[in-house]
Amino acid sequence: MICPKCQSQVDVEWEKCQVCGFQLHSVSPQLWWKVVATNPITGKKLEPRPFSRREYAEIHAERLRRLGYIDVKYFPAPWGRDPNQQVVVRVRARPPEVIPTLNPIDAAQLAQLIMDEGYLRYQRSPTVVHDIYGREYWGYYPRLRIAKTDREDIEHFAEILNTTAHYIEEIASWRIELAGEKLTAILRQIRPYIRGEKAPQVDIILEHGKFYIPNTTIPKPPTVLSLVEPEKLMEYLKMKTPITPHMKGVSPTPKDIQRMRTLRMQGLTLDEIAELTGFSKPTIIKYLREKEEIT
Incomplete structure (x- = not known):
C-alpha cells in the first residue's frame, strides 16, 4: 500500500503512516x-x-x-465485507460424461478383451438413494473390470474409453473399470461382437441398466450381484422400482432450466416436473420465477 501523502510504502494494517503520520484509514464507526x-x-x-x-x-x-x-x-x-451480507454459494454442475464412439476395429478388439479378461457384475451403492419424495432405495449399477498384465494393451483402451489405467500390485496387472450409463453405452456399441458366456450377461445389463430396490430388506442387500450365476440377481430384479433420484448438490444446467420452463408451459405441475427432472420443487420454483410467478 502507498501512503497518499508521502508516497512511501506502508503496511495495509497500519492506521497511520509511520513516516509522515498521515491517517491511512478513516475512523468512521460505519467501517x-x-x-x-x-x-x-x-x-x-x-x-x-x-x-x-x-x-x-x-x-x-x-x-x-x-x-x-x-x-x-x-x-x-473500509474495503471489508459486510458480515451481515448474504453469501451466495454456487455449486458447479457435474460435467456430462463423454461417451466415445468406437470404430469397428476398436469395438471388435474391446469385445474380445472383455470376453477374455472382463468381469461384469452389479454393485450396490454405498449409501441409500433418495427420490424426490424422500423415500429410500438401494441403487445397483453395472460395472466392468478388465485386468491384464499387458500394460500397452490396457492403456490403449483406457485412452479410447476416456478412463485411467491403474497398476494393481497384488495381482501384478493393469486394470481399467467402467460403470453406469457409460458402460451401458459402450456395451451397446460392441454387442454385435460379443459371444459365448458373456453374451447373456451383456444382454441383462442392456435390458435393465441401473436399477433401484426399496430399502425394506434387513440386513442390507448384497454388495455385489453376480452375472455368472444370475439367479440371485433375478430375485432382486423382481423388486426393481422406477424412481427419479434426487439431484442433491447439483445445480441445473441451462438445458435443465429450459426443460423445466418447457414442461411448465405444457401445463405440468411442479410435482410432475420434479419427477421428470430429478430436482426438488424449491429448486424448480427458483429458476421458474426468473420468467413467471409460481402460484
Whole structure:
C-alpha cells in the first residue's frame, strides 16, 4: 500500500503512516474491522475475518491469542465485507460424461478383451438413494473390470474409453473399470461382437441398466450381484422400482432450466416436473420465477 501523502510504502494494517503520520484509514464507526492472525505451527495466515464493531474484533483477537495464535492484529478496513451480507454459494454442475464412439476395429478388439479378461457384475451403492419424495432405495449399477498384465494393451483402451489405467500390485496387472450409463453405452456399441458366456450377461445389463430396490430388506442387500450365476440377481430384479433420484448438490444446467420452463408451459405441475427432472420443487420454483410467478 502507498501512503497518499508521502508516497512511501506502508503496511495495509497500519492506521497511520509511520513516516509522515498521515491517517491511512478513516475512523468512521460505519467501517468494518478485520482480524488477522498466524498459525504458530504451520506459519499460515488466517483469512481476515470482518466485524461490524471494533469491540467484536477485540474479543475475537483475544480469543485467538488464548488459542495460541501469533501476530494477532485487528484494524479498520473500509474495503471489508459486510458480515451481515448474504453469501451466495454456487455449486458447479457435474460435467456430462463423454461417451466415445468406437470404430469397428476398436469395438471388435474391446469385445474380445472383455470376453477374455472382463468381469461384469452389479454393485450396490454405498449409501441409500433418495427420490424426490424422500423415500429410500438401494441403487445397483453395472460395472466392468478388465485386468491384464499387458500394460500397452490396457492403456490403449483406457485412452479410447476416456478412463485411467491403474497398476494393481497384488495381482501384478493393469486394470481399467467402467460403470453406469457409460458402460451401458459402450456395451451397446460392441454387442454385435460379443459371444459365448458373456453374451447373456451383456444382454441383462442392456435390458435393465441401473436399477433401484426399496430399502425394506434387513440386513442390507448384497454388495455385489453376480452375472455368472444370475439367479440371485433375478430375485432382486423382481423388486426393481422406477424412481427419479434426487439431484442433491447439483445445480441445473441451462438445458435443465429450459426443460423445466418447457414442461411448465405444457401445463405440468411442479410435482410432475420434479419427477421428470430429478430436482426438488424449491429448486424448480427458483429458476421458474426468473420468467413467471409460481402460484
